[in-house]
Amino acid sequence: MSSKNNLTDEEVRALKFYIGDVSGNDPFWGDPKAYVLLNSLFFGGITTETARANEGKRLNTAILEDSERLMQFFADLFSVFAKCRLNADCCTFRVERFSDYLACKSAGETVSLTSTSTAGFLSAYRDRIGIALMEFSLPAGTPCINVSTALDFYAKPEEAEILLPPFLPMSFSESAPKGDMLAITDAENKPPVVYCQCRPTPFSGASSTFATLPEKGSAAGVRVCNALMTGTSPDPEDVAEYSQWKAVLRGKLRGLFNAAVNM
Numbered sequence: 001m002s003s004k005n006n007l008t009d010e011e012v013r014a015l016k017f018y019i020g021d022v023s024g025n026d027p028f029w030g031d032p033k034a035y036v037l038l039n040s041l042f043f044g045g046i047t048t049e050t051a052r053a054n055e056g057k058r059l060n061t062a063i064l065e066d067s068e069r070l071m072q073f074f075a076d077l078f079s080v081f082a083k084c085r086l087n088a089d090c091c092t093f094r095v096e097r098f099s100d101y102l103a104c105k106s107a108g109e110t111v112s113l114t115s116t117s118t119a120g121f122l123s124a125y126r127d128r129i130g131i132a133l134m135e136f137s138l139p140a141g142t143p144c145i146n147v148s149t150a151l152d153f154y155a156k157p158e159e160a161e162i163l164l165p166p167f168l169p170m171s172f173s174e175s176a177p178k179g180d181m182l183a184i185t186d187a188e189n190k191p192p193v194v195y196c197q198c199r200p201t202p203f204s205g206a207s208s209t210f211a212t213l214p215e216k217g218s219a220a221g222v223r224v225c226n227a228l229m230t231g232t233s234p235d236p237e238d239v240a241e242y243s244q245w246k247a248v249l250r251g252k253l254r255g256l257f258n259a260a261v262n263m
Contacts, residue, residue, distance in 0.1 A: 006083065007080060007083065007150065008076075008079075010076045011076050011077070011079050011080045011083075012151065013029075013076070014073050014076035014077040014080065015077060015080050015145065015147070015150060015151065015163075016151070016155075017029060017034065017073065018034070018035055018038070018077060018113065018163070019035075019115075019147060019155070019156065019161065019163070020032040020033060020034075020035070020155075020156070021155040021156070027060070027062035028060075028062045028063060028065075028066070028069065031060045031062070031063075033057070033058065033060075034060055034063060035113070035115075036052055036057045036058065036059065036060070037049070037052075037059045037060050037061075037063050037064075037225070038063060038112075038113070039112040039113055040052060040059070040112075041063075041112075041246055041249060041250070042111050042112035042113075042166055042250055042253070043100070043103055043111060043112065043246075044243065044246065044247065045239075045243050046224055046228070046234065046239055046242065046243065047099065048099070048100065048103075049224065049225060049228055050228055051097060051099055051100075051129070053225075053228035053229050054129070055127065055128065055129060055187065058229065059225035059228065059229055061221070061222040061225050061226060064218040064219075064221045064222050064225070065218065065222065067213055067218055071252070071256075074253055074256060075256055075260075077113075078165070078253075078256050078257045078260040078261070079260055080145055080150065081143045081144070081145060081165045081257070081260060081261055082143070082260045082261050082262070084143070084144065084145045084146065084150055085140075085141050085142060085143050085144070086138055086139070086140050086141060086142045086144060086146070087140055088140050089137070089138065089139050089140055090118065090138045090142075090162065091118070091135065091136065091137055091138070092116035092117055092118050092135075092136045092138060092162045093116060093117055093118075093119075093120050093121050093122075093133070093134070093135055093136070094114065094115065094116045094117070094121075094133075094134040094136070095121050095122060095126055095128070095131050095132075095133060095134075095184065095192075096128075096131065096132045096133075096134050097128045097129075097130060097131065097132070098130035098131055098132045098193045098194070099130065100112075101132035101134065101194070101196070104170065104172075105172050105196075108169060108170060108171075108172075108201075109166075109167055109168055109169045109170055110164050110165065110166055110167065110168040110170060111166060112166050113163060113164070113165065113166055114163070114164040114165075114166075114168075115159075115161055115162075115163055115164075116134075116136055116161070116162045116163070116164060117159055117160045117161055117162065118160040118162060119158070119159070119160040121133055121181075121184050122159065123184075126184065126185060126186060126187065127187050128186055128187060129186055129187050129188055130186060130190070130193060131184070131185075131186040131190075131192050131193065132192060132193055132194045132195075132196060133177060133181055133184065133192045133194070133195045133196070134196050134198055135195070135196070135197050135198065136164070136198045136199070137197065137198070137199045138162070138164075138199075138200060139199075139200065142164075142168075142200055143165055143168070143261050144162055144163060144164050144165065144168075145162070145163040146161075146162055147159075147161040147162070147163060148160070148161075165257060165261075166253070166254075166257065167254050167257050167258075168200055169200060169201040169202065169203055169204055170198045170199065170200055170201060171198070171199050171201050172196050172197075172198055173196065173197045173198075173199075174194050174195070174196045175194075175195050175196075175197075176194070176195065177191060177192040177193075177194065177195045178195075181195055211248050211251065211252070212248075213245055213248050213249060213252070214241065214244055214245045214248060216241050216245075217241050217242055217244060217245020217246070217248075218242075218245060220237075220238040220239075220241035220242040220245070221238075221242040221245060221246075223235065223238045224238050224239055224242045
């Protein structure tokens with residue numbers, strides 16, 4: 001056992017991998033920005049992958065090449081959420097893509113793993129086109145990971161990261177950005193589209209599925225991502241197969257998360 005929260009070596013590895021604290025040249029475990037594609041998997045269709053590719057970000061297709069490895073990573077990370085809950089109320093912040101924000105608002109929950117910070121709206125995350133400013137009021141007991149206390153060594157202390165899980169129900173209260181918020185600009189030097197105060201709400205027990213992942217979906221996803229990164233249009237059949245694979249994956253991940261945190 002290791003870490004301040006009695007995390008297993010596998011759980012520590014999963015958390016460090018997600019936050020980009022990696023080493024070595026392994027195509028999967030060595031990618032410091034694997035979260036770019038990992039988080040895209042929680043969104044329907046390929047809109048999110050397209051947005052990230054248009055921002056010049058790499059979609060690491062090694063993530064899609066081994067479904068068992070991918071599921072085990074998520075199982076280990078979700079297990080960390082089961083061990084880490086806030087022991088006091090906390091306020092955190094995030095600079096979000098406006099398109100991803102709209103998906104969260106529509107779903108009424110965090111769609112993907114969500115990195116937030118107690119240090120305010122971080123400039124490092126202003127590399128998006130079209131942004132929303134999200135302020136989270138998190139009550140004690142919220143399942144989330146304070147990275148600095150979860151790990152014995154935190155490679156990025158300046159980020160003061162509180163990692164929220166996917167599938168966390170939220171209420172959203174919007175207002176127009178004002179004052180200093182208007183100085184927080186996106187990759188095109190445009191001000192935020194919206195400011196939103198977010199607060200967790202009770203878990204709804206949303207349904208999940210344990211269906212088998214479609215056999216050809218991950219390979220189709222590799223081709224889709226490669227096409228997007230080269231600026232070409234993916235084959236529509238590949239898009240359909242990958243989108244279906246992602247839909248089944250999300251159902252399986254919701255089931256994994258619910259089981260991990262006993263919700």
